[in-house]
Amino acid sequence: MNFFRKLYSFNDDINFRRGWRVAYAVSAVFLLAGVFALLTGGLKLGIDFKGGTSWQFPANGTSVSAVRDVLKPLGGTDATIQTLTTDKGTDIRVEVGTKVDTAKAEAALSKVSHNSVDVVQSNRSQVGPSWGHDVSNKAIHALIYFFIVIAAYIWWRLEWQMAVGAIIAVIHDVLISVGVYAIFRIEVTPATVVAFLTILGYSLYDTIVVYDKMRDNQSKVTPNGNYTYTDMVNLSLNQTIVRSLNTTISALLPVMSILVIGAWIMGAVTLEEFGLALLVGLFVGAYSSIFIAAPIVVGLKEREPRNKAIRERLEAKRAGLAAPVVAGAADATGEGEPGEGSAGGAQPVSAGARTATTTTARADTPYSANHPPRPRKKGKKR
Amino acid sequence: MKGLVAWLLFVVIGLGLTFSRGWKPLLGLDLQGGVSVTLQPRTGQTYTDSEIEGAKQVIAARVNGLGVGEPDIVRSGKTVVVQLPGLKTVADQKRALALIGQTGRLTFRPVVQQLGPTPTTKAGTTTTVPGKTGTTVAGKTGTTVAGTTTPPTSAATPTTTASTTGSTTKQGLGPLGGGRPAVAPVSFSGAGAASATTVAPTTATPTTTPPATTVAGATSTTVASAPSTTLSPAAQAKAIAKAPKCGVRKYDNTQVLCTDATGNRYVLGPVALEGTAVSSADASVQNGQWQVNVTIKGSKQGDADNLYNACASGATTGPIICPAQSSGGSGLVAVVLDSTIINTAGVQARDLGTSGFRISPFTHREASDLALNLRYGALPVDFKPANVERVSATLGTSSLHAGLVAGMVGLALVALYVLIFYRILGLVAILSLATGSAVLWTVISYLGVHSGLALTLSGITGIIVSIGVAVDSNVVFYEHLREDIAKGRTFRATVNSSFDSAWHTIVIADMVSLLGAAILYFFTLGSVRGFAFYLGLSTILDLAASWFFMRPVVMWMARKDVFAHHSPWLGVRPPRGERGPLPAESAPAPAGAEAS
Numbered sequence: 001m002n003f004f005r006k007l008y009s010f011n012d013d014i015n016f017r018r019g020w021r022v023a024y025a026v027s028a029v030f031l032l033a034g035v036f037a038l039l040t041g042g043l044k045l046g047i048d049f050k051g052g053t054s055w056q057f058p059a060n061g062t063s064v065s066a067v068r069d070v071l072k073p074l075g076g077t078d079a080t081i082q083t084l085t086t087d088k089g090t091d092i093r094v095e096v097g098t099k100v101d102t103a104k105a106e107a108a109l110s111k112v113s114h115n116s117v118d119v120v121q122s123n124r125s126q127v128g129p130s131w132g133h134d135v136s137n138k139a140i141h142a143l144i145y146f147f148i149v150i151a152a153y154i155w156w157r158l159e160w161q162m163a164v165g166a167i168i169a170v171i172h173d174v175l176i177s178v179g180v181y182a183i184f185r186i187e188v189t190p191a192t193v194v195a196f197l198t199i200l201g202y203s204l205y206d207t208i209v210v211y212d213k214m215r216d217n218q219s220k221v222t223p224n225g226n227y228t229y230t231d232m233v234n235l236s237l238n239q240t241i242v243r244s245l246n247t248t249i250s251a252l253l254p255v256m257s258i259l260v261i262g263a264w265i266m267g268a269v270t271l272e273e274f275g276l277a278l279l280v281g282l283f284v285g286a287y288s289s290i291f292i293a294a295p296i297v298v299g300l301k302e303r304e305p306r307n308k309a310i311r312e313r314l315e316a317k318r319a320g321l322a323a324p325v326v327a328g329a330a331d332a333t334g335e336g337e338p339g340e341g342s343a344g345g346a347q348p349v350s351a352g353a354r355t356a357t358t359t360t361a362r363a364d365t366p367y368s369a370n371h372p373p374r375p376r377k378k379g380k381k382r
Numbered sequence: 383m384k385g386l387v388a389w390l391l392f393v394v395i396g397l398g399l400t401f402s403r404g405w406k407p408l409l410g411l412d413l414q415g416g417v418s419v420t421l422q423p424r425t426g427q428t429y430t431d432s433e434i435e436g437a438k439q440v441i442a443a444r445v446n447g448l449g450v451g452e453p454d455i456v457r458s459g460k461t462v463v464v465q466l467p468g469l470k471t472v473a474d475q476k477r478a479l480a481l482i483g484q485t486g487r488l489t490f491r492p493v494v495q496q497l498g499p500t501p502t503t504k505a506g507t508t509t510t511v512p513g514k515t516g517t518t519v520a521g522k523t524g525t526t527v528a529g530t531t532t533p534p535t536s537a538a539t540p541t542t543t544a545s546t547t548g549s550t551t552k553q554g555l556g557p558l559g560g561g562r563p564a565v566a567p568v569s570f571s572g573a574g575a576a577s578a579t580t581v582a583p584t585t586a587t588p589t590t591t592p593p594a595t596t597v598a599g600a601t602s603t604t605v606a607s608a609p610s611t612t613l614s615p616a617a618q619a620k621a622i623a624k625a626p627k628c629g630v631r632k633y634d635n636t637q638v639l640c641t642d643a644t645g646n647r648y649v650l651g652p653v654a655l656e657g658t659a660v661s662s663a664d665a666s667v668q669n670g671q672w673q674v675n676v677t678i679k680g681s682k683q684g685d686a687d688n689l690y691n692a693c694a695s696g697a698t699t700g701p702i703i704c705p706a707q708s709s710g711g712s713g714l715v716a717v718v719l720d721s722t723i724i725n726t727a728g729v730q731a732r733d734l735g736t737s738g739f740r741i742s743p744f745t746h747r748e749a750s751d752l753a754l755n756l757r758y759g760a761l762p763v764d765f766k767p768a769n770v771e772r773v774s775a776t777l778g779t780s781s782l783h784a785g786l787v788a789g790m791v792g793l794a795l796v797a798l799y800v801l802i803f804y805r806i807l808g809l810v811a812i813l814s815l816a817t818g819s820a821v822l823w824t825v826i827s828y829l830g831v832h833s834g835l836a837l838t839l840s841g842i843t844g845i846i847v848s849i850g851v852a853v854d855s856n857v858v859f860y861e862h863l864r865e866d867i868a869k870g871r872t873f874r875a876t877v878n879s880s881f882d883s884a885w886h887t888i889v890i891a892d893m894v895s896l897l898g899a900a901i902l903y904f905f906t907l908g909s910v911r912g913f914a915f916y917l918g919l920s921t922i923l924d925l926a927a928s929w930f931f932m933r934p935v936v937m938w939m940a941r942k943d944v945f946a947h948h949s950p951w952l953g954v955r956p957p958r959g960e961r962g963p964l965p966a967e968s969a970p971a972p973a974g975a976e977a978s
Contacts (some may be wrong), residue, residue, distance in 0.1 A: 257791045271788065
């Protein structure tokens, strides 16, 4: 409870950086397990992907649920059972996956529908997949275009590092969700695929909300400010964590309800198929925005000479005893007097950063003459 | 404010229309069933599995072109089973049937001989309206008009076709076969390339009926002989009796006997040009009539030229025999769809030009169905006329019930959560979602009735989830507000800047969803396409509801003292003093790592 109170009170002081390394390890474990399961066992694909066997026979008053009941013990829980009505009467059409034993199924079907085995057998046929390779290929192509366009868009609106981070995070989420299905051998249906796509969309959305906050806060990372890029990201995460939690909770509530009430209490098996995927995906999506997408951008951005210089200066300042005095003084003058600030601040930084400092200082000049120092103003606002 | 009023009006009008017109969402195959069509190849021909598979894919593409109904298409042995949701009316079923099962093979053959209507054809088919033909032709006919011979019955010009032929053609060829004029004028748009050869424009087709044909067709036993054919009557009759029916692949290289939609018979030469030469086909409106514009591929241009050159000169010898059918000295080209002539056209043009031709006129639906078929190509397999069966839902009402109950409970929980967390603002969020959902309902109902958009169980749950996610736009905004208020700014002072930065976030994030939805929609089939549609729709509605509802309402609240001075009502505690921006030095929360 204490944690939540802290979380919701805008304290801005959760140190996410500590979690990053752990998260990388945890994700790596999950990813490896998932990929391993995918490569060894593969996904348990349903009838829509693999096809199966179908029968059609006169109903003779048999109900669909009666047929479903006899097929269940034979492994036909995912059987498609329909009544077909024509001018001549009503037939029952049954479609089961490849795992159901044909002879046993025929015996059971003829018994329940009061037909001779021959009648049932005569209308047996092999059914191809409704979700064939063509559909899969199209979907895969579409996904590739999707990633390219999304990456280009994020690059355009935000930064290329964020495009990289977002795409990696999304792939991470989908791989883990699919991995869960591979590890636990849960059957994959078209509905599950749609759920995976939902995860993809949700994860991207969540990541971009975090990134946009980072873009917003980027102005805090100045050569003589108090934020390294990492600090700024940590601050951004603190500022978006409540939103992330609230959104995830409000997305999870209906999903939980679908799983618990719809699938488990009311027994709609189909709801379970993708409810589970959504549940996993929403968790992973929220997690990856904070612990995968953000640190990837941090890793890439901290390599930039400017951010590196800032970090080195601030680290030196925080580490040493003598350094803080010098740097602190430099900062103080830097805020008031930009010209001197650049000279003073240049002491611990590299040559590359020096130019950066000077340009910033020059840009600050018109404001710093008569107005309060700019950095502090910003700090107050946030 | 204007936006808010407009949005609310939009919502109310949408709901009003939906309820007054009785629009209801079309439930998918899994929830309410539909029709099942079993397509069996014609007997006598064997096909490989890959050919059947190819046919399946063409059918899938055609059905997909109809809308996002999420059909179920499987290959079952040597048959293809197509299940479509809804389609309660017989007319709908027929249309779907015609579109799915039609081989859709388009061929171009020269007309060797024109025969009259089949002896049994009723006289009523030729309801010539002299006055009308006169008016259409008048004036427009240039001097270079082709000797376009419209065979007897076609004297019914486009203006009269809709009513006359619709009632007289009962060949049971489905929507594509029926309701079309016997011989619609084809006009070749040569893009002005062959300047000397003016093509016969649609309306300029002179109704110069061939001399020997009986215009009234009343006697109905007369077999009209074309003037310049060299066959003797006896040989003719023999040839007619012997001639195989068109529409079967193995007779591609022989003369065949074909009829058009009104029962006029033609002897046609071998296939001179395949429908595969068509590079694109679109339905469009020209002079108030629906027509199909067909473009010929560059590689097939030679074949097209050969055919039209032969016919233009009325060739009686050579590879393509296309004897002159009129005094103008040029022959006719028949456009055959499967086993029916959908068009015959006179040619004087030396070539086809580059931009293809138009086939007209049609009703809107016929034109779009034909274009759809031409675009996705012919089926590699000839199917028997299929039978339609009504099928029950694959999941049944219990699943629907469970999904709805679970969804309602879930949404109620979300509403409760938002209310507890954001108080008054939570109420705004709920109302904002409600307006968005109302529009969603309207759109789904409208499209269900008019475009065959089906709502499946996964669609329903997808919508429920998307509503949960749509709360996010509100959350992003409110978090900005709460944060600023908690730091000591007033509601009124911060509302504008908070909305601006929240809106920036919302737009970027929603654009990503929209882009993704668009790509998935255009490149995929089946349930993925359905998903993309709902994702795109709910994203647009999210943007609209945020801008037109959330923004004005919260801004209005900020102006009212009641709300502005009671920050606890907004779920925010009064400020607790300022804190310095020193995140680096701040103590890490012990539970911070646990959040992972």
